[in-house]
Amino acid sequence: MANELVDFTLVSVALLGIGIYGLAVKRNFIRMLFAVEIIINAANLNLVAFGRFLPHSGGQTLALFSIAIAAAEVAVGLSLIIVAYRMYQNVDIADFRSLKG
């Protein structure tokens, strides 16, 4: 195999960094959801890469679980965005005062 495990790991570290940047800087609810998606995908890439190089089917199985749960999370997140937008007419998380608890 031409590619090594460390190459895939470095790509996923880069994606993790970009996701953390998005979560730290953006105040737009939708863009923060994008950042969470990027982080989840970095984790999935690691799972499949380690599953390939330390040959075991567990990596791919867990990646499939992770993708399915991420789909559920996005559905709930998007409906939260719709509800919050209806209440505040905005997607800026700084405006969502009553969600602070």
Add this chain to the structure above:
Amino acid sequence: MADAAFLALTVITIGSAIAALELRSLIYGSIALMGTLGGIAGFFFLLDAPFVALFQLAVYVGSIAVLILFTVMLVKRELIFKKIEDKRRKFAGIGLMLVVMVSLGAVFLDSGIKTITTDEPAVDFRNIGTDFVTYYWPALILMGLILAGSVTGALVLAKREDVENGQRTS
């Protein structure tokens, strides 16, 4: 050493991840996010995991990205094009990103995973099916319940109170 397909996929994935967060328009941002998710699917193909790659394409690029696009289009036009962030926070965020990338990258480059190579055949996708119905079956059932619950919860959350007879009253 990495081959050309890997390098091209890396450029597409990381470039569109940055574009998804930095493009002014949220619509183009969500299309760029599709590029990232598709790039990850390409990595799965390179890793001899075609089943996971097709699952990724079906679930992420096929449904989640379309869901995100529709949600973005439900938001007011000026909010789609407005970027809300402050400069100092942005520089702090870039610093945090670089710290995470450099420190984690150094840890990985310094560790023993550089020496891990494999000549063994890829995992057969039939093994994944066997995993699902033997060892992981309680988790599979739980996942089905969680998916059903979350979709129902999302529908209940997004339901409008001021809509009657299928028509908007206000």
